[in-house]
């Protein structure tokens with residue numbers, strides 16, 4: 001079937017993996033990648049598919065309603081996968097307004113433009129989909145009731161036998177009440193509410209998914225895993241917030257893209273699906289895995305980079321534990337992670353070490369100034 005799919009934020013980390021998957025897997029679809037190319041957007045993430053005949057890039061800002069109207073009409077868009085966002089919690093603490101503008105007003109502009117176009121067609125909403133990508137951070141924080149770790153209640157074919165822990169007995173479900181704490185998560189929560197409101201009010205076919213922390217190739221090196229790989233390479237300090245006790249659930253980005261593909265095609269309108277890795281880790285333990293992997297691949301002696309760990313003042317309002325229950329998606333649509341965490345980390349570290357030019361190009365630009373300012377006291 002021919003379709004015209006708009007993917008927003010396709011030059012970013014997760015978006016580039018979604019664009020790559022769709023362009024390769026669906027030659028009959030026209031994939032329009034709409035991105036503003038902020039500091040986090042990088043077309044080099046898509047250099048392997050940019051010449052494919054079913055791929056088009058459009059530079060635009062999602063908060064520009066007139067532009068969204070024009071683009072959706074011009075490309076006769078019938079499906080939207082919306083990933084464009086400001087995505088870094090630390091930046092949201094410094095500059096919440098940019099997060100409200102892009103994440104809230106931008107999502108609203110996109111919704112409104114899609115609604116107007118689809119309502120103008122004879123078949124209206126039939127065969128259409130507005131799929132909004134969100135985060136587990138909207139649910140707030142869980143307590144760390146079991147700091148030593150207990151056996152995780154979840155199993156997938158990718159579950160690790162070595163590390164199969166949970167650090168508490170509560171998990172985020174699709175029905176968990178929203179309770180965002182950071183300006184980032186507050187802006188994402190607000191955009192999720194607007195998406196659901198467009199379904200409930202106008203009957204627009206919408207869908208929301210809330211995913212846990214992603215890791216993998218092409219992630220902007222302000223985020224923990226690429227930041228640490230790069231710092232180890234340059235023998236720079238590894239800044240760890242607080243005591244490194246905070247817990248996150250980690251998912252390999254290609255598995256997230258696979259989930260998005262499954263849900264876009266088979267998910268039920270107006271539903272919410274949690275997407276997670278069934279894979280909880282304390283930050284300090286993740287850091288040690290990254291150190292061990294980088295040192296091994298670079299041929300450093302064991303423990304060589306441990307001295308780079310530098311504990312820094314905790315992030316303001318730092319949520320203690322995120323842990324997601326994504327058994328609904330596993331049960332209803334048959335998705336589960338395909339990679340064990342140990343394999344995913346190995347692939348990821350190798351990718352960053354093999355693609356140093358990609359990293360150097362990014363870290364020499366605007367990001368460099370931001371990074372120096374951010375960590376000047378460490």
Ligand code: NAD
Pocket residue numbers: 008009010011012013014015034035036037038039040041042060061062063082083084085086087088102106133134135136188210211212213214215220
């Ligand atoms: P990213 O920061 O790597 O990429 C965001 C992209 O959006 C960039 O290409 C940027 O240029 C673009 N963008 C920003 N503002 C824009 C605007 N006003 N108009 C058009 N484009 C704009 O982010 P990511 O980590 O790939 O996250 C993508 C989505 O997934 C976000 O909505 C985020 O909230 C969500 N998410 C991320 C994670 C994660 O671990 N990274 C987890 C769950 C959900």
